[in-house]
Structure formats: C-alpha cells, structure tokens
Amino acid sequence: MTKTRKIIAGAIVILALIIATCYWQIRQFAASPLTINQETLFTLPAGTGRVALEAQLVEQKIVPPTLWFGALLKLEPELAKFKAGTYRLSKAMTVREMLELLASGKEAQFPIRFVEGTRLQEWLAQLRAAPYLKHTLEDDQFTTLAQALQLGSTDGVEGWFYPDTYLYTANTSDIALLKRAHQRMVTLVDSIWQEKMDDLPYKTQNDLVTMASIIEKETAVNDERSKVASVFINRLRLGMRLQTDPTVIYGMGDKYNGSLTRADLETPTAYNTYVISGLPPGPIAMPGKASLDAAAHPLKTNYLYFVADGKGGHTFTTNLASHNRAVQVYRQALKEKNEQ
Template structure:
C-alpha cells in the first residue's frame, strides 16, 4: 500500500514539475515575444525625425538615455536592455545619427553599430554672425530649409528660447546631417553645444574675474574672437579687455562698433562712426555691449573666462596677424606709429 502511494506521489510530483516547466516555457516564450515586439515595432518619436550626436566614450546606458531625451518616447531601460541583450552594445560607434519614423530599436542599434550615418556636412565658422549662419544653412545641399520665412525672434522661439537674442548662442563647428534633415535641427545641436562649452569655460573662470555671469563671458568671448588674428594672442587680448573692465575704461573695440552699424557699414570705419553713440559703441559707452557680436569658438570662450595675466591696457595690430601689447598710452602711441602710421619702419 505504501509502495502504491509512493508511486502515485512520484507521478504527481512529475506532473507538477511538468506543469511548472511548461509554464516556465510559456513565460519565457511570452517574454521573448514581448521583447521581440519591443525591438521590432516602430519607435514612437516626438517629431518626424530625432537626431543625436554620440561622443566618443559614451556608455550604452547613456546612449539610451540620450535618445530618450532627444525625443524617442520609450523608457530608457527598454533601449538599454536591448543594447545589452544584443551583445553588440560595445560596438556602438560615436557619430551623428538621425532616427526617422518607422525605424525600430533594432534598426537604431544596427545603424549605430555600422556607423551608418550617410551624412552631409555644414561648416559654421568662428566669428560669423547669426545672419551669416542662417545664410550658410540656407545654401547647404540636402538640408531642409524651415526657417527661411522666420524672423530671428521666431527662430529662437522655435528653439525653446523665446525672447532670447540669437547672436552668440550657437557654437561654430562642422555639423553633419542626413539628407532631409532640417536647418532648425542643426541649430538645436549648435545651441546645445554652445551651452555646454560656455558652462565648461565658466567653470574654469578666474577667481577675480569682473564678469558677473556666463552671459557676460559669452559677450566678451565674441569680442575676443573678432579681435584676435593669431591664436597665441587670444589670452592677452582677453586680458586687456578684462583690465579695462576692472578700471571702468571703455573697451574701445572697433568690431563692436561695426556690428552696431549693421548693413550701414561699407567696409570703412570712419571717425563719425566712432563718435556716434549706440548701444554697441564701446568708445562712447563703458562696459560690455548688450549682446555678443559674433559666434565665438572654444578658445575664445576659455580666454574670456580665464585670460592671461597682463598689465597691458592697449594693443595694436602689427600687420602680420599678431598684436603689439602696451601697458601705457605713451607706449601704445609709439606702437601705433610703428605698425600703422609708419608700417614700413623697421626696428624699435
């Protein structure tokens, strides 16, 4: 009798184990089916296309999070787990990518692993104005123009910065894009990069800087960008302007006056231009102009925040791209005589 009961108990246990195994298999298959659906279905996007620049060294988890922040409407862990489960997360390449409607998580990973950018480029140069930036974007082959009919204010509103002035707000660099990408998408990236570079420079600012905010650093950097012809002089040029700000001396920088003239500037800066008071005339007004006057690069941002220590208050172009720096007005006048009023004169 005991043997019979034992035999029946063993059969029951085997049946239970079989049932549990079948349930486990069903669950595994259900999870696999769900996972397959997740990675093969079209990803929901916040816009017709979502673009992302992946920097070298970015972790797969950060890549997944960045895609979601850029406009992919899924939980970051869904993308991250797919990257992990695929076994190819370590093969994701740095680059600039565009995700369009209809693409799945599998398509996204394949694109990043292959480095399949298929991109064109547009180059935005240090020292250009926003007007010049817009002109360059308008003629970039393959870039869809969406801001041509918009005012500067409307462009900034479209970028989520209503009321902000556009000058100085975009980082000059070479930007890649897929065919059919929009100019506003490139501007968004350039704006994000400028915010990052400005914050980076401001973190390194000199302890005794007279600049009160990152916005002021950006304005000064834009002036340094326009005033510097040689890289090695950038820190000293910034040092001169910082010294002038400290003592309340007008910056007296021609590029700011020229910017204020706008389309009225014909290539010849006259005495009357220097004497006509405008918000951008740094001869008639002390302190910084109200906005940046150009798009500064990283070197100018760093120079404005952390200028080279100097006692100089003046500088003049030597004619070869470099500048002569002077501590006093008398020294400066002699330098002007040597390099501008009598440029063929040799020696001290």
C-alpha cells in the same frame, strides 16, 4: 534506358544548364560595376518597391536594363530590404554593393562648416544655401529663431551656437542642426563658467560669451587671446571704455561698408564701446573654445592697449604714450607694405 527516359534525362540536363547559366548571369550582374562615371547621389522615396526601384535606377542610368535585377532580388531577398533615403554611390561600386548600401540605411552625409568669428546671420545664409536640408524657418529674424528653439528671448541667440563642421543627412531640418550647435555651446559655456578665474567682471554667462566674441574678432593668434582678454578685463576694472572696433561694426549692421570713420566711432549704438561703458549688451559673433577659455582665464598683465603690428599679431602696451608709438610703427609698416 528507354527513349522516354533519355528525353527526360536530356531535359533535366538542359534545365540544369539553363539554371546554372542563369545563376551565373545573376552573379555576374551582381558583381558588375554601376554604369556611372562619377560619384552620384541617389534618392530612394519612401514606399518604393522592387519594380519601381529598378525603373528608377535604369532611368537615372545607374544600372542597365536587364533581366537579372529582379532575379537577383528574388535569389537574395536580403538585398530587397532597401530603405528610403539619399545615398552616395561611387563609380567603383558594384550592383551588389549598391543594394547592400540601400539595405543598410547608411545615408549620405553632407557637411556644413560654421566658422568661428562669424555672425548668426551668416550661418542662417549658409543654411538657406545648404543642399538637401529641410528649410523650416520662416525668416532669419532672431525672434523667429528664439521661438523655434524655445529660448524664451533673443538673449541666447547671437554667440550661442558652437562653431564646427556638422554632418547631416537629407531632409534634416535647419532647426535640428541649430539645436545641435546651440546645445553644444550651452554645455561648453556651462563647463567653462564653472572653472573660470575668480573675481572676473562678469555677472552672467552671457557676459563671458560676449567677451569671448570680442576676443574672437580681435585676434586669430591663439597665443594672443589671453593677452587680449587681459586688456579688456583691465579696462573694465578701471572703468575705461573698451573702445574695440568690432563692436562698432556690429552695431552698424548693414551700414558698415568695409571701413570705419571717426564719425562711425562717435555715433552711438547699443554696441559702440567707444560711446558706452562696460560690455555691449550681447555677443557680436560666434566664439570658439579658445576664445571662451581666454575670456575665462585672462593673463594677469598691466596692458591697457594693443594695436596690430603689421605682421599678423599685435603690440601690447601699458600706457597711451607707448600705444601711440606702436600705432605709428604699425602705420609705417603698412605704408611700406603698400609701396611694395
């Protein structure tokens, strides 16, 4: 072998070693963990290129400065097809896994929990505080929300959003979330309305939802919901006023300070069922499915009254004398509990 050929062969060997070393370094870098010590949310803006992505990752101390990031994207171009969005990065994630996640478009999801028995105003406050949510509502007025949802009136606002945990991605709008919750409630109510008991004193689906919202506020015990429903249905049929405290509280709005007085019970509002006859004009909270089912399928009883029993449930009675005795039992139990 001539000297020239030996030099060329040696150069080829050295080049091959360099290439192999670089390849090994790239593979090592791809398999290395991210330089974060806790779960991190990373937002990739639209239109970000390879160089800008690397700069952003280095700036946020997610990956270290290195020669191998750009080389990895050139070696495996499928990893360079990243998509804009907000992603959840874990501390155990490797560089390759991160790039695969960015290429998958599987953005981080954020939960928001709308609880049964709470009011729409409370839901709107939650939405205002929710992270990564796009806020489009100008204010929390029911008329504004009704217009945004194209409901035509505010009649389908309070009570007409299904309580549940909803997941959303960054930049989802508040209206989009509320539309999901509203459509779920509309679909559920329509189904329950079709299968409700005959001869119930409801003229519209809104009456059913109104009754369910009262049940939701009166008891959290599943086994009691249909009993509570029976009390109110019996009262409606007899022309008795419902006389339920939660409707008074709702009608008071911001004036409610945590306790009800006799004057509060006697002060007329559109929702004060100690003063008005029949159902209030609309729901007073967001009912869950159990309360909607109870409103549609109340037990057949003679109960006209109920009062807390001091043990988390209620005592149901058929006449005023028995009810008054149950009230005294409750007050005594409450007194003994406060003295402990």
